[in-house]
Amino acid sequence: MLVALAAPLMAQFPKADGFINDFAGVLDADARADLQSIVRDTEQNTTVEIAVATVQSLGDMTVEQYANRLFREWGIGKKGKDNGILVLVAPTERKMRIEVGYGLEPILPDGLAGEIIRTDCLPHFRNGDFETGIREGVRHVAEIVRLNHIVTADERRELARRADDRPPALLMIPFFGLFIALGAFSFGLGLRSKSAFPLMWGGMFGGIPFLMSLVPFFNASIYVLGPLALGMAALGWSKGGSGSSRAAQRSGSSSRSSSDGWVMGTSSSSDSSSSSSSSSSSSSSGSSFGGGSSGGGGASGSW
Numbered sequence: 001m002l003v004a005l006a007a008p009l010m011a012q013f014p015k016a017d018g019f020i021n022d023f024a025g026v027l028d029a030d031a032r033a034d035l036q037s038i039v040r041d042t043e044q045n046t047t048v049e050i051a052v053a054t055v056q057s058l059g060d061m062t063v064e065q066y067a068n069r070l071f072r073e074w075g076i077g078k079k080g081k082d083n084g085i086l087v088l089v090a091p092t093e094r095k096m097r098i099e100v101g102y103g104l105e106p107i108l109p110d111g112l113a114g115e116i117i118r119t120d121c122l123p124h125f126r127n128g129d130f131e132t133g134i135r136e137g138v139r140h141v142a143e144i145v146r147l148n149h150i151v152t153a154d155e156r157r158e159l160a161r162r163a164d165d166r167p168p169a170l171l172m173i174p175f176f177g178l179f180i181a182l183g184a185f186s187f188g189l190g191l192r193s194k195s196a197f198p199l200m201w202g203g204m205f206g207g208i209p210f211l212m213s214l215v216p217f218f219n220a221s222i223y224v225l226g227p228l229a230l231g232m233a234a235l236g237w238s239k240g241g242s243g244s245s246r247a248a249q250r251s252g253s254s255s256r257s258s259s260d261g262w263v264m265g266t267s268s269s270s271d272s273s274s275s276s277s278s279s280s281s282s283s284s285s286g287s288s289f290g291g292g293s294s295g296g297g298g299a300s301g302s303w
Helices: 002-006 029-046 063-074 110-125 130-147 153-165 169-193 196-213 222-240 243-250
Strands: 020-022 049-054 084-090 095-100 297-302
Touching (some): 020 029, 029 049, 063 297, 110 297
Parallel strands (some): 020 049
Antiparallel strands (some): 084 095
16 A cells, blocks of 8 residues: 555656657657747746656656656756746647646646647647647747736636636537447448438438537547547448348338449438557757746646
8 A cells, every 4th residue: 555655756757858858759850849949949038947748658647746746856947936837748648737837827827728738739639740739839838938927817717717618528528429429330331231311311410520529619539439430330331231231221212223233222220339659859958957846736638
C-alpha cells in the first residue's frame, strides 16, 4: 500500500533540453522551430518561460499530477516571479494539460487555459494532427502573455459559462453512436446486397450525425465513432452476403433486372449490434529554466 502511494513521488522524469521537448516524437523539425521561435520571443519580451513537453506515458499518475511534478522538477519560470507555463501532451493516453505558475494565474486563469485546450488543441488532436494543435495552443498562450491583461471576475464567469455550454462527451458519444451504428449497418447491408434503399437510408441516417459529431461543440470523439462506423458497416456487409438477407433486401422491388444487378429494395432492417516512434527531440536552445513553481493552476483536456 505504501509503495503504491509513494510511486508518483519516486517517478523519474525526463530531463529538459531547452524549452521544446518532444519525447513522444510527434513534432517535425518545422513545428519544433516554429514553437522555439514563439517561446523564445515571449521570454525575451516578457521574461515568461513557456515549456512544451510531449511524453510517451504518464505512468501511474494523472495528467494533473504529472504536469505539476514535471513543472516543479524543471523549475519553469523565473524564481521569485513564478511566471512559467507548461504545455504537456500525452498522445498515447489522449491527455493534455496547461500548467500555470503562481505569477501568471491572474492573466491565464483555469477557465481561459481550458478554453485554449478546447478550441485550439483538441479539435486538431482528434484528427491526429498534434503539430497544428500544439502550435495553435502555444501561440494563443503567448498572445495572452504578451497582452498581460488581468482577467476580471465577469470575464471569468463568462469563461465558465462557455465551458458549461458544451454537452458532456459521455452523453454525446452514445447519442451519436446509436445513429451512426444503425446507419453504417444499413449502408453495408445495402452495398453488399446491391439494394439502393438501405444504402441511401443508411447514408442519410448515419452520415448526417457523423458529420455533426465532427463539430467541436458536440464533444464527440472521432476515435470512438469512426471505428464504430467502420465496424458496423463491415457487419452489414457480412450480413448482406447471406442468401436470406440478400433476398429480404431485394424483395418488393419492381425491377426486372438480373439477379446480380442493383434494385431499389425494401426498407432497411432495423437490426443493430453494439458492438510512434520513441525517439525524442528538443529545441536547439541551451536556455535553462529559472526555478519557478506552480500551485496546480491550469486546465486539463482529453480527446
